[in-house]
Amino acid sequence: MSAETRSSKVYPDAASALHGIVSDGMSLCCGGFGLCGVPEKLIAALHETGVRNLTVVSNNAGTDGEGLGILLASRQIKKMISSYVGENKEFERQYLAGELELEFNPQGTMAERVRAGGAGIYGFFTKVGAGTMVAEGKETRIVNGETYILETGIVTDLSLVKAWKGDTEGNLIYRKTARNFNPNMATAGRITVAEVEELVEPGVLDPDSIHTPGIFVQRIINGSPYRKKIEKRTVRPRKEG
Amino acid sequence: MPWSREDLAARAARELKDGYYVNLGIGIPTLVANYIAPGLKVVLQSENGMLGIGPFPYEGEEDPDLINAGKQTISELSMSSYFSSADSFGMIRGGHIDMAVLGAMEVSEKGDLANWMVPGKMVKGMGGAMDLVAGVKRVVVVMEHTSKEGEPKFKPYCELPLTGTNVVDMLITDLAVFSRGSRHEPFKLVEIAPGVTAAEIRSKTPAHYVG
Numbered sequence: 001m002s003a004e005t006r007s008s009k010v011y012p013d014a015a016s017a018l019h020g021i022v023s024d025g026m027s028l029c030c031g032g033f034g035l036c037g038v039p040e041k042l043i044a045a046l047h048e049t050g051v052r053n054l055t056v057v058s059n060n061a062g063t064d065g066e067g068l069g070i071l072l073a074s075r076q077i078k079k080m081i082s083s084y085v086g087e088n089k090e091f092e093r094q095y096l097a098g099e100l101e102l103e104f105n106p107q108g109t110m111a112e113r114v115r116a117g118g119a120g121i122y123g124f125f126t127k128v129g130a131g132t133m134v135a136e137g138k139e140t141r142i143v144n145g146e147t148y149i150l151e152t153g154i155v156t157d158l159s160l161v162k163a164w165k166g167d168t169e170g171n172l173i174y175r176k177t178a179r180n181f182n183p184n185m186a187t188a189g190r191i192t193v194a195e196v197e198e199l200v201e202p203g204v205l206d207p208d209s210i211h212t213p214g215i216f217v218q219r220i221i222n223g224s225p226y227r228k229k230i231e232k233r234t235v236r237p238r239k240e241g
Numbered sequence: 242m243p244w245s246r247e248d249l250a251a252r253a254a255r256e257l258k259d260g261y262y263v264n265l266g267i268g269i270p271t272l273v274a275n276y277i278a279p280g281l282k283v284v285l286q287s288e289n290g291m292l293g294i295g296p297f298p299y300e301g302e303e304d305p306d307l308i309n310a311g312k313q314t315i316s317e318l319s320m321s322s323y324f325s326s327a328d329s330f331g332m333i334r335g336g337h338i339d340m341a342v343l344g345a346m347e348v349s350e351k352g353d354l355a356n357w358m359v360p361g362k363m364v365k366g367m368g369g370a371m372d373l374v375a376g377v378k379r380v381v382v383v384m385e386h387t388s389k390e391g392e393p394k395f396k397p398y399c400e401l402p403l404t405g406t407n408v409v410d411m412l413i414t415d416l417a418v419f420s421r422g423s424r425h426e427p428f429k430l431v432e433i434a435p436g437v438t439a440a441e442i443r444s445k446t447p448a449h450y451v452g
Contacts, residue, residue: 112331
């Protein structure tokens with residue numbers, strides 16, 4: 001990955017930001033919850049590379065035609081590690097046909113596995129899933145009468161994240177619940193590529209307000225404009241008068 | 242007359258105490274937010290990374306970056322905060338959330354919960370349910386007393402794959418409320434829906450309970 005000797009982290013677009021760091025069979029962490037905070041421009045560019053046999057760590061699998069749903073439709077994903085994969089008919093079809101491997105993790109266990117991997121921790125013991133299918137085949141330890149199971153940290157070849165604002169040093173700020181898994185995923189990739197809605201010069205973002213320090217981000221693009229999708233629109237009526 | 246979905250939500254809301262941090266599951270549990278008693282300060286947590294969930298936004302004010310764990314658009318409050326998924330589940334797993342209200346497919350007399358998977362059907366995943374039942378201090382379950390086919394759902398053992406073992410503190414069904422003081426005690430029948438008899442509940446409940 002000699003491309004990392006490049007002094008600037010800024011790339012002109014998603015396709016160039018993925019150049020030289022994509023290969024068949026690679027593993028990938030992807031931020032987002034539902035369609036919220038998903039690195040959609042980078043996913044679209046990854047689709048265009050034609051890369052195959054991906055193992056993807058992501059809480060959800062997108063919806064039909066949106067987010068990771070694009071990579072599923074084109075059969076570029078071999079295995080998903082996720083906590084919840086409703087809302088995707090093509091996913092269901094491939095899974096039931098045995099064309100797609102699936103590993104379910106409890107959502108918090110997945111978040112912690114990614115956090116641990118990015119923080120250099122091999123594994124951790126957790127109560128979550130003890131006595132359930134999740135514990136099958138895993139080392140267990142009983143401490144003070146409670147059963148804990150060993151879960152291992154996750155490190156991937158690549159992480160794709162979406163932030164609200166970023167600077168050319170790779171410092172990132174997320175917006176509202178679009179933060180979700182993104183800061184954790186950003187730490188777990190050997191190379192992390194971020195897409196942002198607004199890319200600014202160093203010094204513009206308040207250093208005290210940075211969510212992801214630039215050390216975790218090797219490449220960054222301005223992905224705007226965005227047309228953000230809503231999965232379930234729920235509103236309340238305005239009161240009369 | 243059995244309790245309605247709204248009645249179940251209202252009954253679960255009576256378990257809330259002032260100052261509680263609470264996580265509400267998808268479905269009937271989400272409705273609990275509509276029945277929080279006036280004057281009670283309850284902070285709702287959303288596992289996708291928010292404390293202080295506000296009501297649904299006014300039409301035209303929906304924000305794609307502001308959703309709850311059910312992916313519905315919501316609003317923020319003056320006291321709201323946002324955080325990462327790892328921090329969110331640190332709160333949950335670490336015992337910082339006072340109460341969770343969840344739906345269920347089956348509950349056992351030992352307090353085991355099954356609510357995420359039916360073998361042979363497409364499995365959508367457990368989401369945050371296993372983390373919630375393992376970490377939250379008090380777990381309240383709301384469900385129909387029997388399945389659509391009339392099969393009991395409160396049983397000696399869960400037959401479906403488990404979400405957690407010995408994790409349920411209170412069970413609210415459309416016919417009755419069962420509660421226990423600690424996770425070492427059996428469930429007690431503490432309330433019966435209007436017009437429902439204790440004999441009817443007994444006949445529809447293979448699980449052992451007191452009362």
